[in-house]
Amino acid sequence: MCRNHLLGEHKELHQLIGQLRKKLSITGYIKKNCIEVSSITSRHDALVKEMERRGVQTSVPCS
Numbered sequence: 001m002c003r004n005h006l007l008g009e010h011k012e013l014h015q016l017i018g019q020l021r022k023k024l025s026i027t028g029y030i031k032k033n034c035i036e037v038s039s040i041t042s043r044h045d046a047l048v049k050e051m052e053r054r055g056v057q058t059s060v061p062c063s
Contacts, residue, residue, distance in 0.1 A: 005057060008044045013040060 001009075016035065019026055029035045036043075 001050075003054070006047060006051060006054075006056065010044070010051065011046070013044045016040065 016026065016029075017040070026035065026037075030037065
């Protein structure tokens with residue numbers, strides 16, 4: 001995965017988590033198989049690990 005896609009997916013996961021925290025519906029994403037809710041955390045962790053391996057910096061805080 002290129003750097004831009006890596007950062008883009010990381011940002012999208014943070015946006016998705018923001019939607020969940022605001023209690024906004026993500027039903028459409030689930031029905032269209034755009035996300036797999038059960039793997040959000042593990043996917044994020046894998047992306048962060050790869051970014052660290054590459055020495056990539058991000059402006060999105062990971063807490």
